[in-house]
Amino acid sequence: MSLRKFMHPRNKYKKVPDFKELALLYPEFRKIAITNLAGKVKIDFKNEESLKVLTEVLLKHDFNLNVKVPPNKLVPTLPLRLNYILWIEDLMTHASFNEMKKVHGIDIGTGAICIYPLLITKMYGNQMIGTEVDETSIQTAVENIENNNLQHLIKVLKVNEETILKGILEEDKVYHFTMCNPPFFEIEGMSEKVVKRLPPRNAPTGNETELTVQGGERAFVTQMIEESMEFKERVKIYTTMFGRRSNLLFLLKLLKKKNIENATWTEFCQGHTKRWGLAWSFLSKDIIDLTNAPVIRKSGDYIARLLKEQRPAEIQFPMRHKFSSLDHLVRFLEETMEELHVQIKELNLPIDDFNGWSCQLIAQENTWSYARRKRRLAQRLINQSKENETECTTDDKNDDTRNNSIEERVETSMEEQSVTKQPLLICSFFVEVVEHEESEDDDVKISIVYEKGTGGKNALETFRQYLINKLDVREHFQKRQAKSNKKKRKRLKTSDNEKKSFASDDVESA
Numbered sequence: 001m002s003l004r005k006f007m008h009p010r011n012k013y014k015k016v017p018d019f020k021e022l023a024l025l026y027p028e029f030r031k032i033a034i035t036n037l038a039g040k041v042k043i044d045f046k047n048e049e050s051l052k053v054l055t056e057v058l059l060k061h062d063f064n065l066n067v068k069v070p071p072n073k074l075v076p077t078l079p080l081r082l083n084y085i086l087w088i089e090d091l092m093t094h095a096s097f098n099e100m101k102k103v104h105g106i107d108i109g110t111g112a113i114c115i116y117p118l119l120i121t122k123m124y125g126n127q128m129i130g131t132e133v134d135e136t137s138i139q140t141a142v143e144n145i146e147n148n149n150l151q152h153l154i155k156v157l158k159v160n161e162e163t164i165l166k167g168i169l170e171e172d173k174v175y176h177f178t179m180c181n182p183p184f185f186e187i188e189g190m191s192e193k194v195v196k197r198l199p200p201r202n203a204p205t206g207n208e209t210e211l212t213v214q215g216g217e218r219a220f221v222t223q224m225i226e227e228s229m230e231f232k233e234r235v236k237i238y239t240t241m242f243g244r245r246s247n248l249l250f251l252l253k254l255l256k257k258k259n260i261e262n263a264t265w266t267e268f269c270q271g272h273t274k275r276w277g278l279a280w281s282f283l284s285k286d287i288i289d290l291t292n293a294p295v296i297r298k299s300g301d302y303i304a305r306l307l308k309e310q311r312p313a314e315i316q317f318p319m320r321h322k323f324s325s326l327d328h329l330v331r332f333l334e335e336t337m338e339e340l341h342v343q344i345k346e347l348n349l350p351i352d353d354f355n356g357w358s359c360q361l362i363a364q365e366n367t368w369s370y371a372r373r374k375r376r377l378a379q380r381l382i383n384q385s386k387e388n389e390t391e392c393t394t395d396d397k398n399d400d401t402r403n404n405s406i407e408e409r410v411e412t413s414m415e416e417q418s419v420t421k422q423p424l425l426i427c428s429f430f431v432e433v434v435e436h437e438e439s440e441d442d443d444v445k446i447s448i449v450y451e452k453g454t455g456g457k458n459a460l461e462t463f464r465q466y467l468i469n470k471l472d473v474r475e476h477f478q479k480r481q482a483k484s485n486k487k488k489r490k491r492l493k494t495s496d497n498e499k500k501s502f503a504s505d506d507v508e509s510a
């Protein structure tokens with residue numbers, strides 16, 4: 001399931017850009033465009049240069065911004081940036097700051113492109129401050145501002161990396177909002193983790209200085225919340241973005257602990273990836289009530305509860321075992337289903353709030369055990385024919401003819417078995433990332449719910465076993481299974497002991 005439909009309603013990238021038009025209009029785009037046999041124009045999202053050109057061309061085409069993305073710097077994806085900006089616009093309107101032109105905003109960690117201030121000032125013509133710690137990023141940010149003649153609206157401030165808000169607010173000024181796309185990763189082990197926060201199907205971009213910070217995004221935003229308590233109403237609404245849902249939950253609790261009740265959050269959906277936005281204010285709810293402010297999307301736990309009730313067949317393993325992101329895994333699964341001739345259909349759910357990839361799978365026949373069955377059947381027929389040979393000594397057929405006829409019989413027999421009117425298996429399929437509170441080593445969980453099919457639940461189990469082998473996760477899977485069996489045994493033992501002690505209590509009290 002693509003999350004595109006959950007983008008902000010005013011996000012122009014809700015509709016996929018017309019690559020053919022871009023190729024016709026921009027020579028630099030033509031260089032990275034690939035035309036397939038059907039005449040469809042595509043680009044290679046796994047190539048960093050293609051991503052860079054796409055962002056530059058879209059900024060020109062859709063916002064009339066002349067931007068150069070410097071080499072080795074984070075390439076900003078526009079659908080996510082727009083989701084965040086449009087949510088801030090909604091918050092401003094909700095707070096009755098109706099004239100966006102008069103709104104004064106601060107972008108913390110503006111980066112090498114100064115992407116948020118460029119887009120925001122171009123869209124609304126207001127004033128923006130961008131803060132940044134990295135000298136090289138400041139240089140290119142200023143170049144981009146000057147190339148677009150936006151110096152009168154955007155100011156970039158070099159800040160100390162020890163602070164986030166301190167030292168940037170001027171005494172006599174009113175600031176309507178702060179925004180931030182914080183560095184995501186902890187300083188250690190960044191190189192192997194960087195790929196996890198990537199936009200859908202995209203090449204890794206960005207460098208260590210841009211993407212890492214001591215303690216990761218959780219520590220960064222914790223500090224931001226603490227500093228905001230010093231400045232309180234001097235900023236009307238503080239906001240930030242996150243890459244991990246567990247961090248959102250942690251920071252919502254932190255706000256509560258600090259008695260900051262005037263807060264809200266939203267999801268930012270694009271492609272198959274999701275980010276989260278958080279906003280808080282020290283103004284009284286009579287002035288701005290964030291608790292009933294508009295959100296783009298807040299998914300509940302309908303599917304999670306449904307899955308729990310239906311006791312699905314599951315496969316869980318560490319993401320880093322083989323995949324760099326959920327998109328990477330989804331791509332692998334899509335290819336696997338194609339190989340198996342298993343049809344993928346959109347899942348019809350009454351409430352679509354699943355935090356991952358979901359679909360319905362329809363298998364007309366058992367293609368996953370086919371190869372094994374074929375081998376076994378051939379062996380059986382060879383054995384049979386050998387037996388017949390010893391009985392009938394007048395047989396003058398040579399080996400080739402005999403083997404050919406066996407193959408034909410195997411094919412016919414397999415075909416006969418597979419000609420069924422009803423599909424063998426129809427199941428709902430859910431793939432999600434399971435975050436761990438203590439570490440960034442996420443797990444992936446696949447849940448398969450049997451719907452119907454002539455193969456019954458047995459077909460689902462053989463299909464699951466096939467996927468475990470194909471994903472090459474049997475080892476992890478067995479370890480998990482052993483752990484959960486141990487837990488179950490322990491629980492049973494405890495409840496047995498409890499029963500015994502209850503029983504003896506009963507006997508004693510009788």
Ligand SMILES: C[S@@+](CC[C@H](N)C(=O)[O-])C[C@H]1O[C@@H](n2cnc3c(N)ncnc32)[C@H](O)[C@@H]1O
Pocket residue numbers: 074075076108109110111112115116131132133134137159160161162163164181182183184209210211213
């Ligand atoms: C993930 S990048 C975001 C860049 C840009 N805003 C975007 O969305 O593409 C985070 C940025 O924050 C900067 N940064 C890190 N610590 C900072 C601090 N204490 N104050 C301001 N910027 C900081 C980094 O140098 C980096 O450019």
